Amino acid sequence: MSVSGIEGKFIVLTPTTQASVPNGAMFLDTDDSDLLKTKDTSGSVSTLTTGASPTNILLKSAIAGGAITALRTVSKRADGKTVQADSDSADGQAAYGIALDAASADGDPVNVVLFGPNVANALNGLGFAPGDDIYLSETGGYTNTNSFTGDNDSIIKVGVADCAAGIASATATDLICFAEVISRP
Numbered sequence: 001m002s003v004s005g006i007e008g009k010f011i012v013l014t015p016t017t018q019a020s021v022p023n024g025a026m027f028l029d030t031d032d033s034d035l036l037k038t039k040d041t042s043g044s045v046s047t048l049t050t051g052a053s054p055t056n057i058l059l060k061s062a063i064a065g066g067a068i069t070a071l072r073t074v075s076k077r078a079d080g081k082t083v084q085a086d087s088d089s090a091d092g093q094a095a096y097g098i099a100l101d102a103a104s105a106d107g108d109p110v111n112v113v114l115f116g117p118n119v120a121n122a123l124n125g126l127g128f129a130p131g132d133d134i135y136l137s138e139t140g141g142y143t144n145t146n147s148f149t150g151d152n153d154s155i156i157k158v159g160v161a162d163c164a165a166g167i168a169s170a171t172a173t174d175l176i177c178f179a180e181v182i183s184r185p
Helices: none
Strands: 025-029 035-039 045-047 059-063 073-076 082-084 095-099 109-114 133-136 155-162 174-183
Touching: 073 155, 095 155
Parallel strands: none
Antiparallel strands: 025 035, 035 045, 059 109, 073 082, 073 095, 095 109, 133 155, 155 174
16 A cells, blocks of 8 residues: 655635536635635535635634643544544544644633644535544545445545534534545556
8 A cells, every 4th residue: 555645835726606516626606706615515505715804714613622732733532522632542543733722621622723624514414423534435425434346446535524613522514624645546
């Protein structure tokens, strides 16, 4: 198995209409002043920016699951709480960002700078838990397994599942995006 990643300084998005965008995409909407939007897997469109004051899609509020040191990498637990990342702890391996604030106890709020943009509601109703690795499926949707049929599949991780900002929930609705090519045929 080969492991590789995607790195770049920018992605150029050509403005387009909602109707021309496939489900599961991010785009600049020509029908709405070229605002940055997403279209989830069911075709529902959400705005990532609002007018002149854009939403910071790389910053998210979370609920701590215990003590967290400021400026340390954090991980998402299946109950939706954020814990300090740790490569040899099952709860600490779903790293998704860096804590801006310290947390002293379970239930404390903490702000996290994300490894990639948060796409709110991209996973809503799909049955994923916070911390699940999310992969591109064989049908262009999302899956939390990297087992595919045949021998012609690329395994591409598209990010980590998360609950909505500011809460701790065992139901994932959001996708924190950071693409990684795990293997190619």
